[in-house]
Amino acid sequence: MEHPPASTPGQFKAATRDAWESAAQGWDAQTPHIHRWLADVTDVMLAAAQVQPGARVLDVAAGAGDQTLAIARRVEPGGQVLATDISPAILALAERQAVNAGLGQVQTKVADAEHLDLAGADFDAAICRLGLMFCPDPLAALREMHAALKPGGHACTLVFAPPQDNPCMALVAATALRHSGKPPRDPYQPGTLFSLGKPGLIDALFAQAGFTGVRTTAVPAVFRLPSSAAFLDFIRTSAAPIRQLLAPLDADARAAAWHDMQTQLDVFQGANGWEGPNTLLLTVGRRAPD
Ligand SMILES: C[S@@+](CC[C@H](N)C(=O)[O-])C[C@H]1O[C@@H](n2cnc3c(N)ncnc32)[C@H](O)[C@@H]1O
Structure with a gap:
């Protein structure tokens, strides 16, 4: 999942926002799979x-709100969640999910x-699930999370571990790059x-942002689906x-890229379905009490 290159930070952000605007419906539609994949972590x-x-929680890069709803349920009674995202379209879907679930304690920005x-x-x-790595200046984002916390408050982020620990995501990204020339x-x-x-890197950034007690744990998160085709469908519809x-490719060249990915992804098919290994890094830090 590589965002397209851009020559200035402003262009990078605009490209990121546009990419997620276009994938908003797809990410929302894939939420049942995403939920099962990431529920434990x-x-x-x-x-x-x-x-x-009773807690007031900031959810950064909330996407279509899967973890927002989990937070909203966990802070009942009396708590609140503010879900934020760079993409208005995907955040509108998070808002709709919260309304449909009757969770009035969710606000969006x-x-x-x-x-x-x-x-x-x-x-x-303050939490951020699978969003911080898309920030070209993650230190700035962590400083913003730190500033939004009360003294003694906790921040926790989830990001992808190195490519060798996430072989399916890595092969998809490498194959897309190769086919795009x-x-x-x-x-x-x-x-x-x-x-x-x-x-x-992430520990160093947390510390630089002012967090104390920083620690990172590698957590496995196997993506289990019925078939490699289902994983490819997840990528095609939601990986903006x-x-x-x-x-930019013509239809035939694009079809060849998807076919190439599918062939490589078939290797992860087992007797009980398709299992894509992933490892995520969970980092926690605390804003020092006054
Ligand atoms: C992989 S999705 C994760 C969404 C959600 N947290 C989840 O786990 O289902 C990444 C999200 O990060 C958002 N995003 C990317 N760059 C961002 C930025 N600079 N500021 C805020 N959100 C950003 C995207 O719009 C997208 O919703």
Whole structure:
């Protein structure tokens, strides 16, 4: 999932926003699969951030709101969630999911994670599930999360570990790059899928942002689906940066890229269905008490 290259930070952000605007419906439609994939690790993340009844929680890069709803249920009674995202379309879907679930404690704010503008908001906790790595300046985003917390509040993020620990995502990204005629990239290029998997980087950024007690744990998150075709469908419909990489190709060339990915993904098919291994990095830190 590589966002398209852009020559200025503003162009990068605009391309990121457009990519997720176009994938918003797809990500929302894939939510049942995403929910099953990430349910356990989301529980661990919310426990690490000490999300509990009555808490006020900031959800950064909330997407279509799967983890937003989990937070909203966990803070009942009396708590609140503010879901933020750079894409208005995907955030509108999160809002609709919350309304449909009868969770009136969810509010939304369209915001770039690097410019949340929530300093002094005194949140008890701030989380970001699979969004921070798409920020070209993740330190700025972590500083914004730190500023939004009350003293003593906790932040917790989930990002992808290095490519070798996420072989299916890595092969999809590499294959899309190759078919789009682009050379292989530094896997840790800022703003791209594996950028925060670089050993030691996310701990250093948390510390630089002012967090104390920083610790990172590698957590397995196997993506189980009925078939490789179902995983490819997930990528085709919801992985906006991959879609955007392949968008300039003609229909035949695009079909060849999807076919190439499918062939490689078939290797992960087993007797009990398709199992894509993934490893995520869960990082927690605390804003020092006054
Ligand atoms: C992989 S999705 C994750 C969504 C959701 N947190 C989840 O786990 O289902 C990545 C999300 O990050 C958002 N995003 C990317 N760059 C962002 C930025 N600079 N600021 C805020 N959101 C951003 C996208 O719009 C998208 O909703």
